[in-house]
Amino acid sequence: MTPPRTRLLSIGELSRASGLTVSALRFYDREGVLVPAEVDPVTGYRRYSPAQVRAARLLAGMRRVQVPLAEMVAVLEAGADADAADDLLRAHLDRLERGLHDARREVARLRRIVRGEEGRPRLELDGCSLTRALADVAYAVGTDPQFPVLTGVLVDRDETGVRVVATDRYRLALARVDGCPGGEPSSVLLPAPLVQELLSVQPAGTVVLSVGDTGVRAAGEDVDLRAPALAGDYPDFRALLPGAPDPAGSIPVARLLPELERRRGLPRVRLDRTGQVGDGSGPLDEAAGDDVLVDTGYLWDAVRATGDGHLVLPGAGALGPLALRSADDRVLSLVMPMQPDAAAG
Secondary structure (H helix, E strand, C coil): CCCCCCCCEEHHHHHHHHCCCHHHHHHHHHCCCCCCCEECCCCCCEEECCCHHHHHHHHHHHHHCCCCHHHHHHHHHHCCCHHHHHHHHHHHHHHHHHHHHHHHHHHHHHHHHHCCCCCCCEEEEEHHHHHHHHHHHHHHCCCCCCCHHHCEEEEEEECCEEEEEEECCCEEEEEECCCCCCCCCEEEEEEHHHHHHHHHHCCCCEEEEEEECCEEEEEECCEEEEECCCCCCCCCHHHHCCCCCCHHHCEEHHHHHHHHHHCCCCCEEEECCCCCEEECCCCCCHHHCCCEEEEHHHHHHHHHHHCCCEEECCCCCCCCCEEEECCCCCEEEEECCECHHHHHC
């Protein structure tokens, strides 16, 4: 006995079942993204199988959050591999969140222009929390005169709070300023000499950071410091920040300390996936091909800044930064590994 033929859905029925408009379904057919199960050769009517409802619903949702067409296709092609599809959607969400932050910052800049306050950011912070955060990142401030904008510390406020950031291109340090709520996006770039003066004075009260015609100023009850502003735009540090670490892949920093202490005189060390520290003076051989070479001084500075936190190595075969986080997630340090061929020279 011949089994009954599965009833196909008209394009209108699929539209109602999925939330996609008829015109959108026609577009996805033309692009080869969601091709009908049948097309009537005489009338041209499109017919879809019930199994295509899921794909159409996914397309409708991705369309609403502006997923690019190529990534829509990749999600559908992932099929039963839910983890792969989830990774693609998470990556898109990360881009949306970065875009929202950029939009908020730009609107804040436009509002300052409207109010006649362009180029005059102002941040009011707790002095103790500010200097604590500055001390946590000062080691990563750049010194290369070819990149003057990196010879300072960025104090950045967004809707989530206030963070300070320093980078010399080979490492990045970020620390949260405790007790300072988020607000309208704003940032002040503090030149290194002003940072050192703040660390020397250790102001206890409120500190107001501002940028004016005469440069950068840090003022409060027990401090009034000024420095020429640094020219240039600070790089987008958010694009470099890693996602939430996998606890299973984390290495306690305390595990690194004894062997790292013994090898502090070496220019570089080698880390394996268990957190063992070895001599990095020679080239990597095939047996150690999954290990990571890193500048000893850079790693030591990051370990001291993150205290009793944990380390996450880049993925196997990936040339990404080592990420060290403090136990309270207040401090993050990123250190770029060394290329094996460069380390061997």
